[in-house]
Amino acid sequence: MQELHVDLGNISYDIKIAKGLRHTIGTEIKNIFNGRKIALITDENVDKYYGSETEKSLKNQGFDVRKIVLKAGEKTKSFNSLMTLYNEFIDFNLTRSDLIITMGGGVIGDLGGFAAATYLRGIKFVQFPTSLLAQVDSSVGGKVAVDLEKGKNLVGAFYHPSLVIIDSEMLDTLPDRVFNDGMGEVIKYGLIGDKELFDKLYNAGGRNDVMKIIDDVIHTCCDIKRIVVEKDEKDTGLRMILNFGHTIGHAIEKYFNFEKYTHGEAISIGMYEITKISEEKGLTEKGTADRIINILVKYDLPYDVKIDNKEEIIDTISLDKKNLNNVLNLIVLDKIGSCRIIKESRQFFIK
Numbered sequence: 232m233q234e235l236h237v238d239l240g241n242i243s244y245d246i247k248i249a250k251g252l253r254h255t256i257g258t259e260i261k262n263i264f265n266g267r268k269i270a271l272i273t274d275e276n277v278d279k280y281y282g283s284e285t286e287k288s289l290k291n292q293g294f295d296v297r298k299i300v301l302k303a304g305e306k307t308k309s310f311n312s313l314m315t316l317y318n319e320f321i322d323f324n325l326t327r328s329d330l331i332i333t334m335g336g337g338v339i340g341d342l343g344g345f346a347a348a349t350y351l352r353g354i355k356f357v358q359f360p361t362s363l364l365a366q367v368d369s370s371v372g373g374k375v376a377v378d379l380e381k382g383k384n385l386v387g388a389f390y391h392p393s394l395v396i397i398d399s400e401m402l403d404t405l406p407d408r409v410f411n412d413g414m415g416e417v418i419k420y421g422l423i424g425d426k427e428l429f430d431k432l433y434n435a436g437g438r439n440d441v442m443k444i445i446d447d448v449i450h451t452c453c454d455i456k457r458i459v460v461e462k463d464e465k466d467t468g469l470r471m472i473l474n475f476g477h478t479i480g481h482a483i484e485k486y487f488n489f490e491k492y493t494h495g496e497a498i499s500i501g502m503y504e505i506t507k508i509s510e511e512k513g514l515t516e517k518g519t520a521d522r523i524i525n526i527l528v529k530y531d532l533p534y535d536v537k538i539d540n541k542e543e544i545i546d547t548i549s550l551d552k553k554n555l556n557n558v559l560n561l562i563v564l565d566k567i568g569s570c571r572i573i574k575e576s577r578q579f580f581i582k
């Protein structure tokens with residue numbers, strides 16, 4: 232088992248990473264929770280593979296479990312789903328001494344985490360991430376949210392889990408497209424802070440090679456995120472680097488109505504596009520954008536996209552949460568493995 236401790240004073244928590252950990256989830260939960268009721272939130276795909284085993288493992292420890300299964304996909308990260316969850320919690324008489332577990336990808340983690348942050352003004356929750364993206368990124372750091380029609384994660388909170396349980400064997404049931412989507416965020420970690428990780432992924436042959444070193448890859452990404460979040464929990468400075476590629480990426484997701492591109496795909500385009508611009512402006516080492524294309528192609532990730540209405544993208548960028556007083560905080564690479572935050576206006580995106 233590999234373990235990390237996110238040190239945030241009285242809201243600190245552990246991240247546990249081990250193959251097969253799902254089989255003992257009941258015991259892991261028993262170690263950190265002495266209440267009785269658990270609302271287990273998941274989606275229909277994850278439920279199909281892991282729903283009954285997880286429920287059984289929890290019930291074997293004496294917990295009273297209510298499994299709530301939502302539709303899969305980004306559109307589930309909505310106020311409608313929140314209402315469904317709140318109503319289920321009330322029906323189950325879930326109280327502040329009880330627990331929520333989010334078992335799924337980033338959609339279930341972000342939505343269920345926000346439900347946990349707000350129901351009864353906050354009840355304890357555990358992240359049990361099942362997609363690559365959720366295991367390397369979204370389950371850690373406490374950003375929980377829902378989307379609005381106007382954009383991504385526009386309503387949310389910083390609300391940390393009490394524990395993160397990661398079993399990389401669960402990635403075996405991921406469709407290739409979803410696995411590669413998670414690789415978008417993994418590549419981000421290499422680009423912003425770990426050239427060695429980037430080189431490993433660049434030289435790997437694809438999914439099978441990555442799976443040979445998967446626990447180390449997950450540990451490396453979670454550790455980078457842990458260090459950043461410990462220094463800037465509330466995203467007022469350093470944490471913005473975790474948003475590399477997201478200014479454009481989130482706008483692309485929204486432009487295509489959250490249907491055409493997944494999050495990892497959209498930020499892949501965002502990472503390439505911003506690097507192309509920053510390289511042209513002499514802010515980034517020459518050749519970096521080409522290396523980004525090469526690695527994205529290896530994982531079947533897109534890097535460019537035809538946009539008819541560029542104004543709309545730029546308007547959405549104005550809603551980016553890193554914008555303060557009309558100043559855009561953008562993340563650009565110095566070179567692979569190193570980045571910085573720059574302050575710009577929307578002119579940056581207009582040639």
Ligand SMILES: NC(=O)c1ccc[n+]([C@@H]2O[C@H](COP(=O)([O-])OP(=O)(O)OC[C@H]3O[C@@H](n4cnc5c(N)ncnc54)[C@H](O)[C@@H]3O)[C@@H](O)[C@H]2O)c1
Pocket residue numbers: 274275276277280303304305308335336337338339341361362363364365368369370371372373374375383384401402403404405406409412413416493494495
């Ligand atoms: N909070 C954060 O810090 C943070 C970080 C990165 C991304 N995000 C958010 O995460 C979301 C994307 O997460 P995602 O890519 O996990 O999407 P997702 O939750 O939609 O999962 C992707 C697909 O994989 C399926 N799936 C998940 N685990 C599976 C498994 N083990 N076997 C088979 N199928 C499985 C799901 O049912 C879904 O169809 C976006 O909303 C993004 O904004 C949040």
Ligand SMILES: O=C(O)C(=O)C[C@@H](O)[C@H](O)[C@H](O)COP(=O)(O)O
Pocket residue numbers: 368372374383384416466470471473474477552
């Ligand atoms: O944890 C962070 O901070 C991140 O920026 C991680 C991102 O990968 C993630 O997509 C996050 O949800 C984006 O946050 P937002 O503040 O831009 O909504």
Ligand SMILES: [Zn+2]
Pocket residue numbers: 368416477494498
């Ligand atoms: Zn992201």
